[in-house]
Amino acid sequence: QVQLTESGGGLVQAGGSLRLSCSASGGTFSAEAMGWLRRAPGKEREVVARIRWNPDSTWYLDSVKGRFTISGDNGKNTVYLQMNNLKPEDTATYYCNANDGSYWGKGTLVTVSS
Numbered sequence: 001q002v003q004l005t006e007s008g009g010g011l012v013q014a015g016g017s018l019r020l021s022c023s024a025s026g027g028t029f030s031a032e033a034m035g036w037l038r039r040a041p042g043k044e045r046e047v048v049a050r051i052r053w054n055p056d057s058t059w060y061l062d063s064v065k066g067r068f069t070i071s072g073d074n075g076k077n078t079v080y081l082q083m084n085n086l087k088p089e090d091t092a093t094y095y096c097n098a099n100d101g102s103y104w105g106k107g108t109l110v111t112v113s114s
Helices: none
Strands: 003-007 010-013 018-025 033-039 046-052 057-060 068-073 078-083 092-098 108-113
Touching: 003 092, 018 033, 018 092, 018 108, 033 068, 033 078, 046 068, 046 078, 057 068, 078 092
Parallel strands: 010 108
Antiparallel strands: 003 018, 018 078, 033 046, 033 092, 046 057, 068 078, 092 108
16 A cells, blocks of 8 residues: 655754655555645645646645745655745645545644744
């Protein structure tokens, strides 16, 4: 059974950077799209960034445009999220998923202190 595993979360000061990684294990699938979502305490889950292949495209939540960059390798079923100039409002548990929710990770916590 396919399992996605996130890593790279942690505690960082405002203005700092983190790079999240997500990789698949336990099975095989053809990644057509992978994405990052987040859920902040007391808020609804929201899509942060998404990458699709064939054709290639990316999408970002307005509040992270210019600060976050999604990249990945569909041949290796991996996706990354480079997060720069982090803000306290970016504090959340970040989840990756694949193929529009067919597969999910358990999340990694990002905490940005002011």
